[in-house]
Amino acid sequence: MKNNESQNRCDMIRDLLPLYQDNVCSEGSRVFVEDHLKSCPDCRSELARLKNTCFEDRLTDETKEVLGNHAKMEKRRTATVGMITAGVLMIPLIICLICNLVSGDGLDWFYIVLTSLMVFASITVLPMLVPRKKILWTLCGFTASLLLLLFTINVYTHGTWFYLTAVSVILGLSVAGLPFAARQIPLPAGLRNQKSLLVMIWDTLWLFALIAACGFYTNGTDYWSVAVPITLVCTAAAWLIFICLRYIRVHPLIRAGMIAVFTGCFTAGINFFIYWILGESVQTYLLAQDWIYNLIIGMVIAGAGLILIALGIWRSLKSHSSSSTSSKANPS
Numbered sequence: 530m531k532n533n534e535s536q537n538r539c540d541m542i543r544d545l546l547p548l549y550q551d552n553v554c555s556e557g558s559r560v561f562v563e564d565h566l567k568s569c570p571d572c573r574s575e576l577a578r579l580k581n582t583c584f585e586d587r588l589t590d591e592t593k594e595v596l597g598n599h600a601k602m603e604k605r606r607t608a609t610v611g612m613i614t615a616g617v618l619m620i621p622l623i624i625c626l627i628c629n630l631v632s633g634d635g636l637d638w639f640y641i642v643l644t645s646l647m648v649f650a651s652i653t654v655l656p657m658l659v660p661r662k663k664i665l666w667t668l669c670g671f672t673a674s675l676l677l678l679l680f681t682i683n684v685y686t687h688g689t690w691f692y693l694t695a696v697s698v699i700l701g702l703s704v705a706g707l708p709f710a711a712r713q714i715p716l717p718a719g720l721r722n723q724k725s726l727l728v729m730i731w732d733t734l735w736l737f738a739l740i741a742a743c744g745f746y747t748n749g750t751d752y753w754s755v756a757v758p759i760t761l762v763c764t765a766a767a768w769l770i771f772i773c774l775r776y777i778r779v780h781p782l783i784r785a786g787m788i789a790v791f792t793g794c795f796t797a798g799i800n801f802f803i804y805w806i807l808g809e810s811v812q813t814y815l816l817a818q819d820w821i822y823n824l825i826i827g828m829v830i831a832g833a834g835l836i837l838i839a840l841g842i843w844r845s846l847k848s849h850s851s852s853s854t855s856s857k858a859n860p861s
């Protein structure tokens with residue numbers, strides 16, 4: 530047991546140890562510390578601990594620096610490759626520019642080559658040149674350049690189809706790419722947890738825009754009364770599955786079962802609904818051979834769903850009873 534005086538001395542030495550360790554104390558203090566260390570094992574182990582901590586800190590700093598430098602070097606290298614690829618793409622572009630100028634009165638098909646190369650560059654050069662949010666930038670760049678290419682071809686061929694293809698391209702790329710790119714979109718705090726909901730709303734709006742664009746383009750008389758209800762029912766089915774997956778908080782097996790039951794009923798019934806919308810009679814529906822297959826497939830899926838629901842209920846009851854038993858055994 531240390532007496533008061535030696536404890537005070539140890540405290541004083543501990544205050545001096547960091548300076549001693551960094552070699553920035555006076556000569557007098559250094560001798561004082563060393564004299565004390567010879568006779569005090571506690572302060573010696575404190576000095577050893579200090580040395581270890583310093584070493585670990587230095588190691589962490591150096592590791593961070595090396596990794597940071599490596600990342601910077603990689604970024605620089607990728608950017609250089611991007612620039613070189615962009616440079617290489619300029620060669621066919623210049624050749625086409627000259628050919629188009631020589632062969633015609635002015636530039637026409639050159640713009641198609643230009644926009645095609647922009648589409649190519651958007652998926653090769655662009656990801657290498659942007660420093661972060663690569664998926665989001667690539668998706669935006671690819672969509673924009675593809676729309677520009679379609680617009681150029683539409684003008685070149687005097688077409689009237691641009692809006693139809695534009696909506697299809699936006700819908701298709703949104704469905705395929707937006708779930709990945711959405712993570713990189715900066716959103717206000719309240720919406721940050723609702724990205725999947727926003728993606729669903731965005732896709733639904735573009736789907737209905739496509740249905741409308743097809744209606745205007747084909748100008749069919751019966752189009753709207755058929756296309757709108759069928760699209761509404763199919764979209765509602767997709768929304769129901771989404772809501773079930775995202776918002777219903779039950780055992781995962783029950784959730785999977787609910788989705789399977791719903792998908793089964795949808796598979797079994799959708800064809801009948803479409804026949805009804807098309808104004809066909811029940812006899813026509815029953816005469817078409819495929820309804821029996823849809824019914825069988827639908828029933829199998831729904832049956833599997835019911836089994837999953839039963840399993841889920843059993844599992845959650847079991848975990849509930851075991852947790853209540855353990856809480857009775859260890860009342861806190």
Ligand SMILES: [Zn+2]
Pocket residue numbers: 538539542565569571572
């Ligand atoms: Zn001491």
